[in-house]
Amino acid sequence: MEKRGPTPQLKNYFNANTVLKLSLLMKNIDNELTEEPVGRLYLERKKKMQQQISLSQMKAQQQLKLIGPPKEVDSVKRAFIYRERVNAACQNRHVFYTDCNTVLSAALQRRGWLGKLAYYEFKPLQNLSNEVLLRYAKPGNDHEKVYISRLLRDSPASFVWHFQYNLNMNISDNAYINHIGRGYNLDFSTKIGLIGCSEQEIWFRNDKGCGMHHPRFYRLGSNASEHVHFVEDYHRTQCRAFIHYLWNNLKNCNLICDEHCGQVPAGIVTFAIENVKRQKAEFEYLSLAGGGNAPLYHGDSWWRYFTTSSNSVIYKKAKIAMSSADLVPKIKVAKKYLENLERKCPDFKWDGCRNLWILKPGYECRGNGIVLKKYLGDILSHANLNSDNNFVVQKYIERPLLIYKTKFDIRIYMLLTIENDILTIWLYNDCYLRFSSQIFNMDVLNQAVHITNNAVQRNYKNYENRDLRLPKNNMWSLSQFNNYLRDDLNSKNVWDEKVLPGIKSNLITTIKTGLEEFNFVNKTFELFGCDFMLDNKYNPILIEVNTNPDLTPSTVVTERLCPMVLKDLLRVVLDLPLNCRAYTGLFQAISHIDCNVNRSRPTNEILEVISGHKLKISKSEQKKHETNSLPTKPKSALANKKTANEKVKNNTTKKPQNTSAGAGPRNPKSKETKKQMTTSKPITSKPSKR
Structure with missing residues (x-):
């Protein structure tokens, strides 16, 4: 018999049904728009879709009155076909679960995979019976997706893309999961964890291709010592900022100094210069006695007086009671001190003359809760009042690279994959810039000026x-x-020669510093959105690393780039393990790390960093460090041999104890321990198995 397709009446009914479903989707979109605004391009497309739906909906309603209900379809045959597809997908391990990612699910379906839906997707359709779903199921429509997902309810997924990884999910063995376990202290995708990674950077400074350039930051809610370090850094930065301000206004000395009518005493200038001189001496590893006359101003009262006086000069345009003839030579000398400090600490070049700091919640994203402060009291009070947010204070980059007097940052994507005990760092060779909507102005501490996040x-x-x-x-x-x-x-060629190599070195170092708390599981991967800024010499500065980056098409730029990132991600995760020469799109592997070596620290040799030099420790001490949890002092192999020989001599010279009734029992020794005592190698205790 000839195969007949659906009748024209049935086609018209399906078209009308899809139009009605589109109208329902538009209502859902309207509800989402009230909660979270989207880009202008999307709003224009929404209006066009509404106009098209209004016209086609009128025609569909007229057709439904004339056509009536559809004819019955052979549901047994169709159910058999769908079950065959489901069985084939389960045998080939081609079952996926995505969290409302339409681009990724469509790309997997084109590869022959079948998807499982979440409980909140297509809720009206999930309440329908199997007969109704089969009646209206067509290739690629929502009824077919719901029916296939219902058949896959008890089947484990082999590819999981979920924002919040749940261990109770039905996942098959060796499934691809978009989550790599990381520890609390070294999770670089959080502000607090990124600070922990920066503290571990000292272990990787001398490695080739490694370098982490980031602003100074402190955890205000962690402990008292870090709180004290931040206050000290704020005071030192205030001295440097005051000298920067005086240097920038030396051409107009009449505006900053007046010997007879000045309101601010001249002692604050000498206080700032002596403090900067002291900082220079500390960085040059010189004693304060040999480095010049150290300032004798100590205590919080002096610092409060200095900060209020210097801020009155910077913000309120107060004048210093000092002549220009005395001020100019002192500031020129202080400027040389600043130049020496900037050579030692490159992040000092990003500081200006305002001493601004930015406060960020430790575990928030998308610009939530970020504020800018310039006074020390305001910073500490804001962090104390919102102690539940675990605020991180970060030095604000006051001298960034601007484009047409506007601030911007760079969003670039990084992918981590673990396959065959090899951690690979992938960098996407395309990115985009995010601009501020306002002109850059240091006098206005507003989010619209200083926070470039699209949200x-x-x-x-x-x-x-x-x-x-x-x-x-x-x-x-x-x-x-x-x-x-x-x-x-x-x-x-600034991007290829300077910006891109700097981004690679920053990310490689960041990943290496967090390896100590990584959970290495094969076939796991994770995509990150990395934010960078550039200084005046095009050096990239790492701001933060975000997990679960926003991949929605909010603008024309992201509408083109984000689907490309997801499609190339599937090439890396699914195709490359099967074919080592597979095409990976724009993802480029920038580093390979052996997971077996990095499961325990230290990796190959224990290193100590003393004044920038590495010291190798002996192999025997390295074994002790691996077996014992507490670090020990390094000993040479000869010292270990001497101690072992001395133990042998002491044991041979001792007289045997009498085994009388009053004496305690003698501890018997096995043959293995006797052999170890006669050898020159030291005895190492084996770790107990838990």
Whole structure:
């Protein structure tokens, strides 16, 4: 018999049914838009879809009145076909679970995979019976997805993409999971964990291709010692900022100093210069006695007086009771001290003359809870009042690279994969820039000026008088940024020669510092969104690393880039293990790390860093460090042999004890221990098995 397709009446009914479902989806979109605004491009498309649906909906309602219910379809045959597909997918381990990621699920379906739906997806359809779902199921429509997901209810998933990994999920053995376990203290995807990674950077400074450039930050809610270090850093930064301000205004000395009518005493200038001189001496490993006359001003009262006096000069334009003839030579000498300090500490180059600090919640993202403060009392009080947020204070970059007087940052994607006990770091060779909607202004401490996150900027309107060459959607692609560097700044190959190598070294070092608390499980992977800024010399500065980055098409730039990232991710995760020459798209492997070596620290040799030099410790001490949890002092192999020989002599010279009734029993020794006592090698205790 000839195979007949659906009748024209049935086709019209399906078309009408899809139109009605589109209208329901638009209602859901309207509800989501009230909770969270989206880009202008998406709103324009939404209006066009509403106009099309309104026209087609009228036609569909007229057709439904004329057509009536559809004819019965052979549901037994269709159910048999779907069960065969489900059985084949389970045998080939081609079952996936994605958390509302339509781009990723569509790419997997094109590969022949079948997906399981979450309980909150297509809720109206999930309440229908199997007969109704089979009646209206068509290739690729929602009824088919719900019916297949119902058949896969008890089947384990072999590919899991979920924002919050749950151990109770039905997952098959050796499944691909988008989550790599990390410890609390070294989780670089959080602000607090990134500080812990920066503290471990000292172990990797001399490795080739490693270098971590980041602003100074402190955990205000952790312990009292770190709180004290932040206060000390704030005071030192205030001295450097005050000298920067005086240096920038030396050409107009009449505006900053007045010998007869000045309100601020001249002693604060000498106080700042002596403190900077002291900082220079400390970084040069010189004693304060030999490094010059150290300042004798100690205590909080002196620092409070200095900060209020210097801030009155910087913000309130107060004048110093000092002549220009005395001020100019002192500031020139202090400027040389600052230049020496900036050579020792490159992050000092990013500081300006405002001493601004940015407060971030330790475990928040998308710009939530971020504020800028300039006074020490305001910073500490804000952190204490919101102690539950575990605030991190970070030195604000006051001298960033600007494009048309506007602040920006770079979002680039990094992928980590673990396969065959090898951790591979992948970097995507495409990225985009995020601009602020306002002109950069240090006098206005507002999120619209200083926070370039798209989740923050889409809540503000663009400044009317800003440069017209800036994008209206506040995003640039990498090609647009390269065109700007080539045409406007005459800087060719800056991205390939300076920016990209700096990003790679930052990310490689960040991953290596957190390996101590990694949970190495094969076939696990994770995608990260890394945020960088650039200084005036195009050096990348790592701001933060975000897990579960936003991949929604909010603008034209992300609409093109984000689907490419997900498709190339599948090439790396699924295709490369089967074929070592498989095409990986724009993902480039920048580092390979052996998981077996990095499961326990130290890896190959124990290193101590003393004034920038590495010292190798003997193999015997390395074995002791692996077996014992507490570190011991390094000993040479000869010292270990001497101690073992001395033990043998002492045991041979001792007289045997009498085994009388009053004496205690003699401890018997096995043959193995006697042999060990006669040898020159030291005895090492074996770790107990738990």
